[in-house]
Amino acid sequence: MTPAIRQPEPLGLVPGPFHDRIAALNRQQGWTGWMGHASPTVLDTVEFEYFAIRNGTTLFDISPMNKYRIAGPDAEAVVNRLVTRDIRKLKPGRVAYAIWCNAEGNVVDDGTVFRLAPNEFRLCCQEPQLGWLDDVAWGYDVTITDDSAAIAALAVQGPTSCAVLKAAGLAGVEELKPFDIRSFRVETHDIMVSRTGFTGDLGYELWMAPGAALGLWDRLMEAGRVRGIRAIGYAAVEMARIEAGFLLPRVDFLSSQTHLRPGRARNPYELGLDWLVALDKPHFNGRRALLALSRQRPARRLVTIEIDRDKPAHHAFVYHRKRREVGFVTSALWSPTVKRNIACAWIEAPWVQDGGDLWVEIYRQRELTWNRRMARARIVERRVFDSARRRATPPADF
Amino acid sequence: MSWDAIVVGAGHNGLVAAARLGQAGRRVLLLEALEGPGGLLGAPAAGQGAGSGGTGPGVRIAAQPTWLNPIVTMGLGLDRYGLGPGVAQPTRAWGPDGPVTLTAGSALGVAPETAAAYAALHARLRRLAGPLARFMGRTPPPLNGAGAGDLLALALDGLALRRLGRADMRELLRILLSNVWDLLEDSLGDGPLAGALAFDATLGGAMGPRSPGTVLPLLYRLAGAPRGADPEILIGALLKAVAATGGVLRCGAPVARILVGDNDRAEGVQLESGEEFRAPLVLSNLHPRRTLTGLLGVAHLDAEDVRRARLMATRGMAARIDLRLATLPEALPAGTRLVVAPRLGAVEAAFDGAKYGGLPERPVLEAVLVPGAVPRLAVTATFVPHAPAGSWTGKSRGTLETRVVAALDEALPGLRSEVTGIETMTPDDIEARYGLPGGHWHHGEFRTDQMLMLRPFARVARYRLPVAGLYLCGAGSHPGGDITGLPGWNAAGQALKDEGKRR
Numbered sequence: 045m046t047p048a049i050r051q052p053e054p055l056g057l058v059p060g061p062f063h064d065r066i067a068a069l070n071r072q073q074g075w076t077g078w079m080g081h082a083s084p085t086v087l088d089t090v091e092f093e094y095f096a097i098r099n100g101t102t103l104f105d106i107s108p109m110n111k112y113r114i115a116g117p118d119a120e121a122v123v124n125r126l127v128t129r130d131i132r133k134l135k136p137g138r139v140a141y142a143i144w145c146n147a148e149g150n151v152v153d154d155g156t157v158f159r160l161a162p163n164e165f166r167l168c169c170q171e172p173q174l175g176w177l178d179d180v181a182w183g184y185d186v187t188i189t190d191d192s193a194a195i196a197a198l199a200v201q202g203p204t205s206c207a208v209l210k211a212a213g214l215a216g217v218e219e220l221k222p223f224d225i226r227s228f229r230v231e232t233h234d235i236m237v238s239r240t241g242f243t244g245d246l247g248y249e250l251w252m253a254p255g256a257a258l259g260l261w262d263r264l265m266e267a268g269r270v271r272g273i274r275a276i277g278y279a280a281v282e283m284a285r286i287e288a289g290f291l292l293p294r295v296d297f298l299s300s301q302t303h304l305r306p307g308r309a310r311n312p313y314e315l316g317l318d319w320l321v322a323l324d325k326p327h328f329n330g331r332r333a334l335l336a337l338s339r340q341r342p343a344r345r346l347v348t349i350e351i352d353r354d355k356p357a358h359h360a361f362v363y364h365r366k367r368r369e370v371g372f373v374t375s376a377l378w379s380p381t382v383k384r385n386i387a388c389a390w391i392e393a394p395w396v397q398d399g400g401d402l403w404v405e406i407y408r409q410r411e412l413t414w415n416r417r418m419a420r421a422r423i424v425e426r427r428v429f430d431s432a433r434r435r436a437t438p439p440a441d442f
Numbered sequence: 443m444s445w446d447a448i449v450v451g452a453g454h455n456g457l458v459a460a461a462r463l464g465q466a467g468r469r470v471l472l473l474e475a476l477e478g479p480g481g482l483l484g485a486p487a488a489g490q491g492a493g494s495g496g497t498g499p500g501v502r503i504a505a506q507p508t509w510l511n512p513i514v515t516m517g518l519g520l521d522r523y524g525l526g527p528g529v530a531q532p533t534r535a536w537g538p539d540g541p542v543t544l545t546a547g548s549a550l551g552v553a554p555e556t557a558a559a560y561a562a563l564h565a566r567l568r569r570l571a572g573p574l575a576r577f578m579g580r581t582p583p584p585l586n587g588a589g590a591g592d593l594l595a596l597a598l599d600g601l602a603l604r605r606l607g608r609a610d611m612r613e614l615l616r617i618l619l620s621n622v623w624d625l626l627e628d629s630l631g632d633g634p635l636a637g638a639l640a641f642d643a644t645l646g647g648a649m650g651p652r653s654p655g656t657v658l659p660l661l662y663r664l665a666g667a668p669r670g671a672d673p674e675i676l677i678g679a680l681l682k683a684v685a686a687t688g689g690v691l692r693c694g695a696p697v698a699r700i701l702v703g704d705n706d707r708a709e710g711v712q713l714e715s716g717e718e719f720r721a722p723l724v725l726s727n728l729h730p731r732r733t734l735t736g737l738l739g740v741a742h743l744d745a746e747d748v749r750r751a752r753l754m755a756t757r758g759m760a761a762r763i764d765l766r767l768a769t770l771p772e773a774l775p776a777g778t779r780l781v782v783a784p785r786l787g788a789v790e791a792a793f794d795g796a797k798y799g800g801l802p803e804r805p806v807l808e809a810v811l812v813p814g815a816v817p818r819l820a821v822t823a824t825f826v827p828h829a830p831a832g833s834w835t836g837k838s839r840g841t842l843e844t845r846v847v848a849a850l851d852e853a854l855p856g857l858r859s860e861v862t863g864i865e866t867m868t869p870d871d872i873e874a875r876y877g878l879p880g881g882h883w884h885h886g887e888f889r890t891d892q893m894l895m896l897r898p899f900a901r902v903a904r905y906r907l908p909v910a911g912l913y914l915c916g917a918g919s920h921p922g923g924d925i926t927g928l929p930g931w932n933a934a935g936q937a938l939k940d941e942g943k944r945r
């Protein structure tokens with residue numbers, strides 16, 4: 045056997061399909077690594093970018109996301125075996141948010157499942173899952189392909205996003221209900237549009253061949269000129285997702301595939317994702333463990349808390365009666381839109397139920413001097429920012 | 443017709459499990475694919491027609507006289523069913539400078555200091571094997587999601603090693619994961635004696651004497667009984683024990699599927715013929731991979747368990763070669779086991795070939811005479827790869843047979859001219875005939891990551907499978923292969939215990 049000659053892997057971060065345009069706009073030269081791609085953190089100022097999500101239209105390159113195609117006669121059986129939701133209920137042309145668990149009932153990852161056809165699915169997620177998918181699919185008649193590099197993806201989010209897409213030539217996009225998928229022809233390219241996103245606002249995700257990326261970008265920028273369009277970085281998306289109550293693996297919880305220490309993985313009941321677990325469907329990965337877990341009280345819960353005072357509670361501990369340590373904060377934000385100081389926090393079970401007399405210790409540094417303050421906290425609804433425009437079909441034009 | 447329990451496969455472990463369940467008052471149905479019971483121990487393979495072929499009575503896989511663990515013989519009261527006292531089986535270890543004869547703890551034909559060293563080593567290893575022997579007769583302790591670090595601690599507790607005393611415990615920990623070559627060379631020097639022990643430590647597995655973890659299998663062997671009986675007698679006694687408790691054996695009944703109800707419990711089996719049998723308890727004597735991914739089906743399993751079942755190390759390394767002889771060789775007394783492994787290096791060299799998929803130039807082997815109208819020499823040669831260079835051909839079979847006969851001819855001069863026929867079962871043949879993935883001696887490699895509470899692998903190491911009411915009861919589960927009856931005994935015990943909890 046002659047060993048195959050391998051192309052050397054590029055060193056460092058590689059440019060994505062929209063890179064040329066983003067680099068030109070990246071005044072801050074702020075980049076971060078996302079699955080080996082250069083992804084912008086902040087292009088201009090995070091405030092501009094955040095407010096564009098809530099008041100205009102934003103473009104954010106989500107191409108680095110992992111995308112897998114699961115196709116074949118057993119595709120439905122495999123996806124149903126993978127995720128905890130009953131995927132048999134997902135119709136072609138629809139998307140579902142889903143999680144998947146290991147045999148112990150701990151969450152492996154979360155993502156979106158696109159049902160492109162009766163026997164064809166696409167799975168989009170944060171962590172690489174090819175090995176896991178191969179394991180889950182063993183013995184079934186399906187083909188699993190890693191499409192991550194073959195598909196460019198762009199999140200177009202914000203209240204004017206529908207208007208921008210229409211102006212860019214995607215007539216009929218206003219008919220898409222949340223979680224709908226439809227394909228459009230723009231010039232010579234097929235663009236698949238799903239009404240999905242990570243901002244809790246009106247928004248879409250556009251999926252295309254990498255060759256179509258730059259042309260589409262220019263078209264959208266042109267169409268969006270009078271509708272407040274702006275390319276944004278990751279920092280603004282992070283603010284919007286905390287307001288919208290979406291969880292982030294590696295930040296709010298660890299995938300059962302990435303933690304090293306025992307006891308660090310988390311199950312759906314702890315994460316407050318019970319609604320995603322369909323225990324009444326036939327066997328799926330982790331079902332037996334989840335059945336047992338569903339009968340117990342989770343040891344801890346991930347909750348959204350609201351905190352008095354206006355300083356974000358980054359990395360704070362949570363106390364009961366200012367004394368007993370009962371949890372800690374994973375994500376924190378002073379929400380500029382709802383004007384509330386919010387955070388995502390793990391809290392031990394008894395104090396979730398009790399709910400009263402919770403405090404967080406906020407650490408602040410002013411001119412190289414640290415001080416700390418106790419601030420009162422309350423458990424609130426997970427989705428702090430919720431807008432009717434997220435659901436309205438057709439969306440308003442503004 | 444409904445049953446309290448169904449046992450799939452009537453290997454000796456299936457028979458033991460059925461008898462123990464019967465003893466506890468369960469109505470048991472035993473289903474065997476082949477024409478007769480006993481599995482690798484009992485059911486002879488019909489003439490293969492390979493090599494110089496023929497239509498003899500066929501190759502019996504485990505040909506050496508063996509004995510069940512005393513927990514089983516006593517637990518089932520097998521002496522009531524015609525199991526005699528058994529006989530001690532000496533080993534004759536051949537070497538170019540004359541044979542060494544071994545009986546438990548004593549060596550004849552070596553220098554007095556070597557004999558003394560052997561007696562001391564044997565006593566020491568038997569002592570160290572003591573806690574193992576206790577542990578073998580029980581369900582291993584649960585892992586409970588313990589990390590790798592906790593594992594050893596747990597093993598130490600479970601093994602009740604502390605009873606050994608400080609010095610012995612230290613010694614056990616020192617040698618447990620080491621290699622048998624160093625242990626034997628340090629204690630005995632090289633030669634037929636060390637060669638035969640290295641052969642025993644590595645027989646049937648894919649590790650040579652220099653591989654780490656080869657002391658443990660030797661300890662396992664030493665924890666067993668030092669006597670044997672003809673397979674026929676063992677099987678006969680077990681069959682009687684099953685029948686005495688009302689158990690029913692059906693042969694020629696290959697099971698195709700294990701049936702699982704909507705409540706996620708095993709509820710019976712379906713034969714290849716389509717016929718179905720119902721029972722709330724199903725025990726499988728089959729290889730773990732076959733049981734899980736074949737009979738049960740991956741749809742009922744989590745991906746992790748499927749992966750472990752797929753990937754468990756289970757490539758067989760032992761071939762059975764039966765030689766029909768014109769006359770009995772005088773150099774080998776009946777009832778004596780001949781081992782041809784004249785030096786430590788001979789065992790390692792045979793392994794080296796197999797490691798890369800080749801046939802050993804000089805196979806290492808054991809042989810025993812099977813008297814009868816046509817006397818036979820039953821040979822087990824190890825480090826014969828599951829499929830040399832991809833697959834077996836008439837040529838590679840011929841090569842194996844020639845080399846085996848050459849090795850034997852050295853030990854038993856003149857044997858070559860007495861051979862009137864050869865029947866060979868490669869690991870591949872054993873796989874096909876007994877529905878045994880890899881054709882592996884132990885239903886899965888016997889190494890530390892597939893032993894004790896990791897046998898056959900985590901999450902199914904306590905006989906119980908993820909589907910309620912379904913158990914493994916064959917050599918693939920703790921304590922493992924060889925003829926001991928312990929997997930069957932422990933599995934039935936665990937099933938009864940779980941049933942008790944449910945009631």
Ligand SMILES: Cc1cc2nc3c(=O)[nH]c(=O)nc-3n(C[C@H](O)[C@H](O)[C@H](O)COP(=O)(O)OP(=O)(O)OC[C@H]3O[C@@H](n4cnc5c(N)ncnc54)[C@H](O)[C@@H]3O)c2cc1C
Pocket residue numbers: 450451452453454455456473474475476479480481482483485503504505506507508646695696697698727728760761762822872875876877878881882883884885915916917918922923924925926929
């Ligand atoms: C070449 C060789 C030589 C050996 N020599 C010795 C030795 O000298 N001493 C010793 O102690 N050990 C020896 N062993 C090991 C020993 O034979 C095995 O470890 C032991 O027999 C395993 O017993 P078991 O009952 O667990 O499984 P098995 O004996 O394999 O029994 C499994 C049974 O299930 C049946 N079955 C398979 N599929 C189906 C189905 N679908 N439906 C119904 N039934 C089915 C099989 O036909 C078989 O009867 C040897 C092994 C090999 C390979």
